[in-house]
Amino acid sequence: MTILRPKIKVLDEEHKNSILNEAKQILETLGIFVENEQARELLRNQGVNNEGLSFFIPPDLVEKCLQSVPNEITLYDREGEEHMTLKDDNVHYDPGSAAILYLDENSGETREATANDFIRFSKIVGHLKYIEAQSTALVYQDVPKEAQDWHRLYIALSNCHKPVITGTFKKESFSIMRELLLSCRLSEDDLARKPLAIFDACPSPPLKWSDLTTQSLIDAAKSMIPSEFVSMPLAGASAPITLIGSITQHCAECLAGVTIAQLANPGAPLIWGGSPAILDMKYGTTPMGAIETMMINLGDVEMGKYLKLPTHAYMGLSDSKVPDAQSGFEGGMGALLAGLAGVNMVSGPGMLDFESTQSVEKLLIDNEIAGMVKRLLRGIEDRGTPFALDILKDYSETEELLSHPSTLNLFRKELFIAGPIIDRMSRDAWNNAGANSARKRAKIEAKKLESKPAIKPIDDNLVKELKLITTTHLK
Amino acid sequence: MSIEKLNVEISEAIVNLDKEKALELAKRAIASGLNLLDVVEHGFGEGIRKIGDLWDEGEVFLPELMLGGNIMQEAMELLLPHLKEHSESFNRGVVVIATIEGDIHSIGKTIVGTMLSANGYDVHDLGADVPAEKIVDEAINANANVIGVSALLTTTMTGQKKVVDILKERNIRSKFKVILGGAPVSRKWVEECGADGYADSAVDAVKLVKELSSSK
Numbered sequence: 059m060t061i062l063r064p065k066i067k068v069l070d071e072e073h074k075n076s077i078l079n080e081a082k083q084i085l086e087t088l089g090i091f092v093e094n095e096q097a098r099e100l101l102r103n104q105g106v107n108n109e110g111l112s113f114f115i116p117p118d119l120v121e122k123c124l125q126s127v128p129n130e131i132t133l134y135d136r137e138g139e140e141h142m143t144l145k146d147d148n149v150h151y152d153p154g155s156a157a158i159l160y161l162d163e164n165s166g167e168t169r170e171a172t173a174n175d176f177i178r179f180s181k182i183v184g185h186l187k188y189i190e191a192q193s194t195a196l197v198y199q200d201v202p203k204e205a206q207d208w209h210r211l212y213i214a215l216s217n218c219h220k221p222v223i224t225g226t227f228k229k230e231s232f233s234i235m236r237e238l239l240l241s242c243r244l245s246e247d248d249l250a251r252k253p254l255a256i257f258d259a260c261p262s263p264p265l266k267w268s269d270l271t272t273q274s275l276i277d278a279a280k281s282m283i284p285s286e287f288v289s290m291p292l293a294g295a296s297a298p299i300t301l302i303g304s305i306t307q308h309c310a311e312c313l314a315g316v317t318i319a320q321l322a323n324p325g326a327p328l329i330w331g332g333s334p335a336i337l338d339m340k341y342g343t344t345p346m347g348a349i350e351t352m353m354i355n356l357g358d359v360e361m362g363k364y365l366k367l368p369t370h371a372y373m374g375l376s377d378s379k380v381p382d383a384q385s386g387f388e389g390g391m392g393a394l395l396a397g398l399a400g401v402n403m404v405s406g407p408g409m410l411d412f413e414s415t416q417s418v419e420k421l422l423i424d425n426e427i428a429g430m431v432k433r434l435l436r437g438i439e440d441r442g443t444p445f446a447l448d449i450l451k452d453y454s455e456t457e458e459l460l461s462h463p464s465t466l467n468l469f470r471k472e473l474f475i476a477g478p479i480i481d482r483m484s485r486d487a488w489n490n491a492g493a494n495s496a497r498k499r500a501k502i503e504a505k506k507l508e509s510k511p512a513i514k515p516i517d518d519n520l521v522k523e524l525k526l527i528t529t530t531h532l533k
Numbered sequence: 534m535s536i537e538k539l540n541v542e543i544s545e546a547i548v549n550l551d552k553e554k555a556l557e558l559a560k561r562a563i564a565s566g567l568n569l570l571d572v573v574e575h576g577f578g579e580g581i582r583k584i585g586d587l588w589d590e591g592e593v594f595l596p597e598l599m600l601g602g603n604i605m606q607e608a609m610e611l612l613l614p615h616l617k618e619h620s621e622s623f624n625r626g627v628v629v630i631a632t633i634e635g636d637i638h639s640i641g642k643t644i645v646g647t648m649l650s651a652n653g654y655d656v657h658d659l660g661a662d663v664p665a666e667k668i669v670d671e672a673i674n675a676n677a678n679v680i681g682v683s684a685l686l687t688t689t690m691t692g693q694k695k696v697v698d699i700l701k702e703r704n705i706r707s708k709f710k711v712i713l714g715g716a717p718v719s720r721k722w723v724e725e726c727g728a729d730g731y732a733d734s735a736v737d738a739v740k741l742v743k744e745l746s747s748s749k
């Protein structure tokens with residue numbers, strides 16, 4: 059039995075309450091800018107006042123809509139088997155999504171990705187024990203531009219069984235993506251009951267829901283496909299510089315999303331998430347590895363938990379351009395803090411360069427980090443008294459405990475079994491193994507994983523069906 | 534006060550981000566009938582350049598850079614009416630800037646626009662999600678020298694090329710310098726588009742526009 063689950067908190071009850079109230083007040087007085095006509099109609103039908111495209115949502119409507127959001131979401135894999143549940147303080151990781159560039163570990167060059175890179179990436183994700191979900195992580199250039207968003211879902215589903223975090227870049231893609239998902243299920247109803255994908259929906263800071271994103275939110279709600287808010291206030295650029303101000307803005311943007319989605323379909327599954335950042339005051343960049351970025355994330359997630367919603371955050375990323383020491387400490391800190399906060403879906407593994415570049419090397423390193431974090435979260439376990447006395451009695455006989463039954467029975471439970479990426483060799487052994495850095499070891503491991511047979515091979519008919527849908531829409 | 538001394542004080546006021554002082558000195562320069570072109574170039578201009586250098590050195594940060602730019606703009610508003618006869622030689626050029634159609638990422642484009650205005654360019658910021666045709670039309674209407682196009686999505690980048698293509702189609706390519714920006718933009722992409730350059734920070738964007746203007 060776990061004695062205590064290690065936790066981190068950055069807000070107290072009083073402040074959570076005042077943030078929530080102010081967020082509602084923002085929606086009521088400043089309003090939310092709604093570009094999408096369907097959403098405007100949903101709001102007008104509720105008698106919500108507007109000035110132009112700004113809608114002033116009253117707190118009681120927000121409250122009412124909050125009531126109908128499910129508190130948990132269970133995701134199922136491609137084959138329809140239960141895979142993971144986003145609820146309470148459960149923690150799951152998925153690769154950071156939609157990278158523009160790919161760090162090719164063989165050439166060492168950062169370049170545009172190809173479809174083959176993503177095929178390989180998806181296969182590798184299938185084998186990573188601690189990265190439970192996959193994502194449409196790479197945007198590759200060897201498909202027509204119009205297909206660049208939805209085509210990724212085709213490759214993801216064809217090469218990996220895990221649930222997918224994905225999203226559209228334009229309105230028309232949603233229906234194609236839904237069709238791809240449906241091919242993995244018996245019926246629309248079956249897809250609604252066994253969600254396979256989560257769609258990211260990014261409001262535009264400050265306080266705006268763009269046409270594209272809102273459409274995705276409404277379409278997903280109607281099909282009971284989970285949407286994940288990726289609200290990204292940039293502190294000091296498109297949000298207040300104060301961390302608490304950014305958390306409040308995030309809360310308001312997400313509450314507007316809750317309202318729109320629940321009006322579209324009460325009971326639609328939603329995830330309270332985000333990718334906030336500070337603005338680096340020298341370079342004008344959006345550092346995902348900044349400690350304050352992580353702190354805003356922690357506050358946002360606490361608000362989601364306060365509202366009893368499943369949560370998400372973009373954490374575990376680094377702004378370094380290569381998997382170096384900076385990438386290790388930023389990735390490690392982010393993944394650890396997210397674990398301590400109990401973020402249900404942590405998007406970030408593999409990602410470098412402000413959400414711009416995916417790296418398989420970093421992904422494999424992050425898989426180890428995630429494994430360690432999960433061990434930490436199980437905490438120190440009470441396995442019954444005496445804790446040590448009896449074992450120590452036995453020591454006097456054998457003068458070692460390696461062969462003690464308790465060691466044999468419990469070492470796999472007590473210890474995180476480190477993968478080949480973490481170096482725990484003696485110096486001589488390390489020298490003999492090539493004196494490799496973690497990055498180099500990750501590269502070697504990637505080679506092995508890419509050719510390993512899939513844990514769950516895909517059904518031949520499904521391969522054909524996915525392909526058929528894709529070729530039809532590519533025309 | 535000699536014009537040299539005044540220019541030093543103006544430049545210092547800008548570097549210190551002392552708006553009141555900077556504006557007061559601008560008024561004094563007007564009242565004393567000094568050569569205002571000299572004051573703009575060696576007083577205010579020098580101050581803004583120094584702030585840029587301090588940014589390079591990590592002494593000054595973006596909010597200060599923006600404030601410096603805004604003070605500069607306010608001072609210019611005071612000075613411009615008196616500069617009329619020199620305005621031709623003063624005006625550095627007209628820049629039309631926008632984020633391309635289908636793309637709503639506006640922050641980087643806005644920062645670049647502000648810094649260009651601070652450096653004496655007449656900037657027409659068309660906002661985000663602007664069709665290529667419209668950017669070209671506006672550039673023609675505004676008699677622009679430079680067209681700046683921002684794209685943050687790999688799917689919308691093609692719009693940047695479209696701007697260049699339209700200019701070529703209409704046989705007016707040589708009338709404009711076209712510069713690109715945004716996370717996915719690379720030197721290679723600039724070449725593919727046949728654009729004139731790109732920058733990945735606001736300060737470099739200003740340097741780029743200056744270089745392109747002088748190479749004309």
Ligand code: B12
Pocket residue numbers: 155156157158197225226227258259260261262263270271290292296341342343344411412413414630635636637638639640641642644645680681682683684685686687688712713714715716717731732733734735738
């Ligand atoms: C903030 C942000 C948003 C905000 C934008 C808010 C706003 N009003 O601008 C919001 C939330 C709205 C948003 C939405 C989306 N986003 Co976005 N976003 C970002 C993020 C995190 C930072 C961009 C930013 O503002 N940076 C800070 C500014 C200061 O930097 P900058 O824009 O690069 O500008 C500097 C230079 O590039 C240069 N510059 C810029 N423009 C110009 C122009 C000229 C002429 C010159 C010379 C220089 C220049 O100077 C600037 C100053 O330093 C990037 C991540 C990244 N790596 O860039 C993703 C990112 C660009 N977004 C991405 C995506 C996928 C989206 C969405 C499609 C998500 C969705 N499914 O809803 C939507 C897009 C909708 C649309 N049709 O446009 C992807 C793009 C992936 C791809 N392959 O194309 C990125 C890379 C993140 C990711 N990996 O997922 N996003």
